[in-house]
Amino acid sequence: MDTIQNLIENVEKVIIGKRPVIELAVISLLCRGHVLLEDVPGTGKTMLARALARSVAMDCKRLQCTPDLLPSDVTGVPVFNQKNSEFEFRPGPVFTNILLADEINRATPRAQSALLECMEEFRVSVDVHTYDLPKVFMVLATQNPIEMAGTYVLPEAQLDRFFMRLSVGYPSVEEEARMIHAQAASHPIEHLEPVADEADILAARDAVRAVHLESSVGQYVARISAATREHSQLRLGASPRGTLALTRAAQGLALLRKQPYVTPEEVKAMAGPVLEHRLILRPQAAAQGRTVQEVLAQVLDQVPPPV
Structure with a gap:
């Protein structure tokens, strides 16, 4: 679809040389998913989130996560109105289309838990009331994996x-030189214009669901998840939510590739970004130097794809 290509090319004006990461972020948006951008400082995590948010003509809010952040700072809080002697709900920043949660791991577990219902059920419960979030709602969270203080x-x-979970990574020398030239006068994000609106995103989501999924390919996805749960070196395998996410992501990639159906190649390509952060190694495997990436690659090699 034109919507997908337009979004990718627009974000590429800001994030140079990282098209694969941009494609995955756009696929997540079209699959009604949330993205965790994890990388070292200064690689463009926040800028990628801002560029994607500015590429769609929808509401975007930023939540700077700090240790003193409260759950009510995320979801909102009832405030007493002295004029009518009633409590009125004042929505928090989560009531938006795209929520940029910067440095999410700096918020306390209590504040982080305020996002659990929002991310899964797309609604917010405050006191005895439940409020629906917008039809298009996405959390783009960033975190630094090496700074633990x-x-x-x-x-x-x-x-x-x-x-x-995505990682932007360092640019090549050529890409970094292009970045210097592009930002010599001003930052490209200052001139970035929206290329899609809510109707475009909803239409693209319908197109993702319309991509045909053969039953044998669905069985293939289920066998991959089952293999992670049974693997001797994994303490925690893929959840049913992860299975559904892998299926939807494969449909999104097939649509990006302009294919009317999903093949095992799309499933394998999306397994890493979708499943790796859901898997936990056993302590013995970690002590032996094994990684989640290695174990998942072994699983994909062992599970035969459908012919």
């Missing part, structure tokens, strides 16, 4: 709610 590890329940 003043940070809190994201719990497994929250990690599982992230559709993908």
